[in-house]
Amino acid sequence: MNKEEADENDFFKDMLIRDFCKSDLHDLLDVARLSFAPEFELTGFDVDRIKKLVNQAFGPIGRIFLGFSKIFGKERFKFFVAEVNSRVVGGTMVTKHGRIGYISTVMVHPAYRRKGIARRLMESALNYIHKRNMRRAVLHVVSTNVPAKNLYTKLGFKEFEKITYLVSDTDSLSELENIEGVQVRSFQKDDINAVYSLMKSSEDPKHLEILDFKKDDLKTPLITRVFHLFRESRMVALYHNKVIGYVQATYTTANEAGRIINIQVHPKMRGKGVEELLISSAINEIKKKIGVKKILGTASLKRPELIVAMERLGFKKHFELSGMFLETTCLKNM
Template sequence: MTEKATSNESKILIMNNRDVDNWLELMTICFKDSLERERLDIDEIRSTMKKINKVSYKIIMRLFRFKILNYLIKNGEKIVSASTLNINKKNGTISNVMTHPDYRRRGLAKKLVQHTLEKAKDFGLEKVSLEVKADNVGAIKLYEKEGFVRNYHSITFELENPSESLSTNINPLSIRKIDQINKELFDNLLDNCYQKRYFETRSREKMAKDYIPSRIMRFIMSKFANQQIFLFGLFNKKTNGPRGYIRAFTSRLEKGISISSPIVDKEDEIHLKSLLADIIKNIDPAKKYLKISFSKHRKNLMDDFLASGFTIIDESLAMHKILNKS
């Protein structure tokens, strides 16, 4: 049933702690399938959202030039549409763009996206990025009309009970925790891991610099979501020479291990699965599932994971818009 519009729908508000439960209710309605598929803990999200709005945390974030703003449209006291702007120095990320099913087709999402972009310009941001489900045609059309350009198509796989499902086979590579990378090797491997258009707005040098997060970023991630980052180097067992890199995450928001695009050469991709078994042992063998995402163009890697019992749980497009050139 479609509900009546009110004059409140012309106002865009900033979220405060009193709105968190209402905001989460909207999230569970709009993103129900995604939340279940990604196994995110709503209670932990609630705790994190309330932390973000505390004065003490706002001061910490301001010191580190990090800011999170949640924009809302209400009908009475009910949140009917929302968006989030995450600011990290000169870059921004738009997320959580959602509208209650009873209030769709009124232009509320468009209004919020335009408002969020205007605020991003006001903050002097140079670029804004976002991710959208690859099958969300309506949202993609909206973002492209607002000037966003596609630059990355990722696919996420999941494996249940990875400690039992993955085996450590004979492997010419080994893994170990690291605190620095060989930047020349890292740069050489990027072309296998990402398509050319990805680098139209991403500095390869900055990617190498940011691959190992600073102590400040680790502190922020740990404080807000108890997120831990684990960095592993891949090494040739015979020569001990570096071959690639894997970055893994754990968080109290979810009960598994997540791995973002493995930085490895094409010829070494065949060894990834057995290396993952070693990584799980290093982090926590009791974790219930493993998620790994990478560019959809890595077809051989996709086929290998599908043949090994992994299932596809998500496909996303990364999009960006340039705002203010420095």
């Protein structure tokens, strides 16, 4: 064994992958700032909001809620951290969406990269997904992040989609004229069947399959309502009283960008201004409620008409994400 291999072995002896605890927050916020600086420059990062969420989770109500969720197999998320010499130097989170384990915020402090920490975090996340009997692991990674993509590929992940991120200042959005016969209003509970049918007809079938999309996914999760993880504004577009469009926008505080996360328009109505009308209506709603300055939107590269619509409103492309997945049948040998 050479010196480099011996040093690596000693490093792994000192490294611990474990569950996040409240006292990790200071170190973890430092890692997040260093890991996602370009993204935070666009989206904002409200540290006070994060601290409030952690205090809620570790408070009396949070402990009871999360404790019972775990007991009854309803644990919604799991956060792992990497610790070296009593210092948190990395982390990642798994969020349960039905039978899917979504892996996000894989981060390692720059001073500790290329030492196998990201791989160990990913292996812990994948083992958790496997033990919880989830069907597959899914993640998104910035397309230009070659080291991360290489790691995920080595672990068995395969690409299934590409998404572009677009950003706009809310004050620079273009004004729109109404479309004859089209009405936009707030989403109502009675709309859920129509919106579900719309999603099935308008979204990429591969996307729905990989994410195991179900009608219940259109409902706001209980944990979101309990901890106020975010607020949302949902709108539908009607044409002759039939739902032909849907948009979901989320927001947190005025210090962070609002997000347009789901835009659907019936294939026969695309490219006629419905996309712009929905997006503009949702943005105006959250502007009135929270006063956000920036809006971040996502669009699949398979939806060029949606990208064009967003650019007409004043959005500009910033980076692309690759969606990747791994079936749990591939995890048994890990």
